[in-house]
Amino acid sequence: MSQATRSVLLHSFVIALLVVMFFVLPEYHSGNLARILVLAVFAMGYNVLFGYTGLLSLGHALFFASGMYGLGLSIQFMQASPMLAMIIGLITAVVVSCVIGFLALRTTGVAFMIVTLMFAQAGFLTVLFFGKYTRGDEGFVIQRAQRSMFGFDLSQPFPRYFAALVLFSICLFLIAWLVHSRFGKTLVAIRENEQRARMLGYDVQRHKLVAVIISGTMSGAAGAAYALLFGYAGASFAAVQYSILPLLYVLLGGAGTTIGPLIGTVFMFYLIDISSEYTEAYMLIAGLVLILLTLFAPHGIAGLVRKKLVWLP
Amino acid sequence: MADRKNTPGIAGTSSRMNRRTALKTLGAGAGAVAGIGALPGIIGCAHASDEPIRIGFQVHRTGIGAAYGRWYDRTTEAVVKRINDEGGINGRPIEIVAEDDGTDPKRGAEVVEKLATKHKCDVAFGTLFSHVVYGSAPRAGELAIPYFVVSEGHHVASGALNRYTLQPGITDVKSQVEAMGPFIKENLGKKVTMIYPDFAFGHDHRDYFTAAFEALGGEVLEKIAIPPTETSFSKYFPKIPRETEVVYHVMVGPAVLTFVKELGEFFGPNRPEIFGFIDSLEAVDLASPGLEFLEGTYFWEGNPRYAQEDQSEFDKAYREAVGVDANGASISDAKDVSTYAHMFGCWETIYVIKAGMEASGYSGTKDRQKLIEAVESMTEMPHSFEHPQGAKLFNGKTHQAFGHQYISKVTEGKLVLAHTTSIEDTLYEDEVDYTSMSF
Numbered sequence: 001m002s003q004a005t006r007s008v009l010l011h012s013f014v015i016a017l018l019v020v021m022f023f024v025l026p027e028y029h030s031g032n033l034a035r036i037l038v039l040a041v042f043a044m045g046y047n048v049l050f051g052y053t054g055l056l057s058l059g060h061a062l063f064f065a066s067g068m069y070g071l072g073l074s075i076q077f078m079q080a081s082p083m084l085a086m087i088i089g090l091i092t093a094v095v096v097s098c099v100i101g102f103l104a105l106r107t108t109g110v111a112f113m114i115v116t117l118m119f120a121q122a123g124f125l126t127v128l129f130f131g132k133y134t135r136g137d138e139g140f141v142i143q144r145a146q147r148s149m150f151g152f153d154l155s156q157p158f159p160r161y162f163a164a165l166v167l168f169s170i171c172l173f174l175i176a177w178l179v180h181s182r183f184g185k186t187l188v189a190i191r192e193n194e195q196r197a198r199m200l201g202y203d204v205q206r207h208k209l210v211a212v213i214i215s216g217t218m219s220g221a222a223g224a225a226y227a228l229l230f231g232y233a234g235a236s237f238a239a240v241q242y243s244i245l246p247l248l249y250v251l252l253g254g255a256g257t258t259i260g261p262l263i264g265t266v267f268m269f270y271l272i273d274i275s276s277e278y279t280e281a282y283m284l285i286a287g288l289v290l291i292l293l294t295l296f297a298p299h300g301i302a303g304l305v306r307k308k309l310v311w312l313p
Numbered sequence: 314m315a316d317r318k319n320t321p322g323i324a325g326t327s328s329r330m331n332r333r334t335a336l337k338t339l340g341a342g343a344g345a346v347a348g349i350g351a352l353p354g355i356i357g358c359a360h361a362s363d364e365p366i367r368i369g370f371q372v373h374r375t376g377i378g379a380a381y382g383r384w385y386d387r388t389t390e391a392v393v394k395r396i397n398d399e400g401g402i403n404g405r406p407i408e409i410v411a412e413d414d415g416t417d418p419k420r421g422a423e424v425v426e427k428l429a430t431k432h433k434c435d436v437a438f439g440t441l442f443s444h445v446v447y448g449s450a451p452r453a454g455e456l457a458i459p460y461f462v463v464s465e466g467h468h469v470a471s472g473a474l475n476r477y478t479l480q481p482g483i484t485d486v487k488s489q490v491e492a493m494g495p496f497i498k499e500n501l502g503k504k505v506t507m508i509y510p511d512f513a514f515g516h517d518h519r520d521y522f523t524a525a526f527e528a529l530g531g532e533v534l535e536k537i538a539i540p541p542t543e544t545s546f547s548k549y550f551p552k553i554p555r556e557t558e559v560v561y562h563v564m565v566g567p568a569v570l571t572f573v574k575e576l577g578e579f580f581g582p583n584r585p586e587i588f589g590f591i592d593s594l595e596a597v598d599l600a601s602p603g604l605e606f607l608e609g610t611y612f613w614e615g616n617p618r619y620a621q622e623d624q625s626e627f628d629k630a631y632r633e634a635v636g637v638d639a640n641g642a643s644i645s646d647a648k649d650v651s652t653y654a655h656m657f658g659c660w661e662t663i664y665v666i667k668a669g670m671e672a673s674g675y676s677g678t679k680d681r682q683k684l685i686e687a688v689e690s691m692t693e694m695p696h697s698f699e700h701p702q703g704a705k706l707f708n709g710k711t712h713q714a715f716g717h718q719y720i721s722k723v724t725e726g727k728l729v730l731a732h733t734t735s736i737e738d739t740l741y742e743d744e745v746d747y748t749s750m751s752f
Binding site (some may be wrong): 026027028031032034039125128131132135136137139141142143144155165214230232234235236237253272273277280281282283 | 374419455468474514631
């Protein structure tokens with residue numbers, strides 16, 4: 001069986017499993033899973049840049065917020081339909097990632113991290129500065145009546161879950177295709193040895209820019225979907241915490257694996273959810289688990305599985 | 314308090330009919346799930362008469378709201394003990410199910426979902442910070458769980474939220490700010506400079522106070538917004554116009570001590586009148602070094618921190634029940650200063666929930682809409698053991714309570730009540746009619 005076929009089978013199985021999960025999980029957990037799928041899309045976007053291209057960004061909250069506010073503000077002030085608003089959210093994320101990619105890729109390594117962090121912080125402060133429109137830190141609610149798409153009320157569990165799953169599935173197959181494509185393999189080559197890739201004649205800068213755009217757009221799609229499915233847009237999603245989270249999801253789940261971001265998001269979500277029931281110091285527990293995982297499973301959960309047990313794309 | 318035990322299987326009705334319908338079509342799948350043992354919607358909804366009423370408490374135990382959360386926790390514990398000692402609600406005891414939201418809107422929404430669908434709470438309650446309310450209220454509406462916030466934000470009365478979200482136990486920032494205008498103009502001065510944090514809470518002060526004060530014939534000379542990340546304030550003070558008669562300040566966050574200290578250094582002994590909102594100094598000891606400059610200045614207080622000479626029997630009983638001494642600190646630790654201006658909202662809100670459940674004959678989650686309608690029909694709430702902060706007027710259309718506001722003067726290091734507004738001073742035109750919205 002070819003790798004491509006195995007990849008299609010694996011990812012189809014994951015999606016089928018997620019379909020079944022909605023019907024078999026208790027209401028609380030299926031609700032969580034809808035949220036996790038959206039956040040996993042965010043992590044998958046991050047993974048394109050970090051896991052496959054080797055660029056460590058600390059500013060992905062900016063892309064997430066771009067999609068979120070692109071959608072939210074167009075509904076709020078233009079009375080845009082959810083579909084149009086989603087498109088506007090995606091366009092916003094594309095434009096922002098083009099600009100950030102063009103500027104930030106003039107740096108490398110630690111400088112790239114710092115520049116992306118600074119851009120994200122500037123984005124956060126911009127949201128606060130235009131508080132008249134964005135309602136700053138408080139944010140604003142997107143009412144239920146504004147969240148129906150193709151006749152489906154996205155505030156309801158069934159449409160919401162499957163809308164999240166559709167987005168997740170599109171992104172998963174897109175990445176699965178990407179990593180087997182010539183372009184994806186070039187990204188991996190850049191990650192492994194940028195100088196050699198350049199010496200072999202690849203346009204490294206162009207590839208990295210496209211990777212930033214794909215990564216930023218996918219993160220923006222997650223931001224737009226979050227606002228649409230959960231009815232809220234707020235500045236906290238543009239804060240530095242939301243630049244760190246996708247990094248943690250990817251590190252935990254397994255950088256450079258297609259299903260690692262989903263695994264990492266599930267793990268992190270429930271780590272906080274369960275530990276917060278027992279102690280106020282739940283972030284300390286999360287930190288300890290992260291340290292342990294980094295020490296004993298440096299390639300993340302999916303990376304460990306790939307190394308020890310089975311093939312994984 | 315803060316019983317965190319999860320009790321899977323406690324009755325609850327699911328309103329997710331589409332999901333339930335889908336479940337029925339998947340009978341085969343249900344067998345596989347039996348081991349998990351928690352299918353929603355298949356558990357009966359009848360409450361035994363002695364089964365507790367579960368109030369989900371969304372509490373800021375961590376994050377920027379932790380100081381408030383600690384005292385909201387204690388107040389809730391006290392009021393629940395009192396009600397349970399008196400026989401509970403409709404003969405059933407109250408059980409509090411507390412979940413920390415980290416003062417984060419994303420986590421807040423998740424917590425509301427958890428309280429509704431996992432813990433099967435009858436209602437959710439207790440949220441303070443506005444951004445968490447904004448982030449959580451949509452989920453409360455979608456899950457059809459009554460959501461009683463104790464936030465003082467204008468979000469409820471502005472119409473931004475939904476029919477399931479109510480604020481019956483604390484007044485909102487718009488009414489608080491607008492009610493300050495007459496006292497400031499008549500007693501402190503007509504020319505005001507405002508200093509406020511450059512985020513939504515500060516903008517509410519800027520916009521509502523300016524409009525109200527100018528309508529009274531006063532003048533706001535300068536509006537100085539301080540970025541939320543600022544740690545030093547000296548560079549902003551030269552912007553205060555020389556003809557300023559009153560500096561109006563509201564600063565929230567850990568930098569407030571630096572703010573006051575630097576304001577004192579800037580003005581020295583020749584300061585204008587100063588009026589502030591106690592939000593800046595909630596849970597902060599007025600005897601803290603650097604706060605001496607505040608002597609003789611005025612503060613809005615939601616509820617007077619220091620027991621006053623004419624302290625009501627209601628405040629006395631409330632203070633004692635929560636464990637607060639006459640100086641507004643914990644009776645077990647004089648350095649542990651309470652958030653007295655806000656935390657009464659938890660006490661009063663729980664009593665409103667009790668009154669609403671009793672009026673509606675609440676017996677289980679199927680009666681949630683009746684509960685909301687019962688609260689919407691409330692109007693006058695007299696000064697009492699249930700409402701120790703003072704009498705209130707509840708507006709069922711806007712889901713918002715209105716009440717007296719207190720202005721205190723710092724005198725010998727303590728806050729001494731100088732003025733009490735009428736409830737009429739705090740009223741404004743309705744901006745929404747939630748009762749016209751469907752459930």
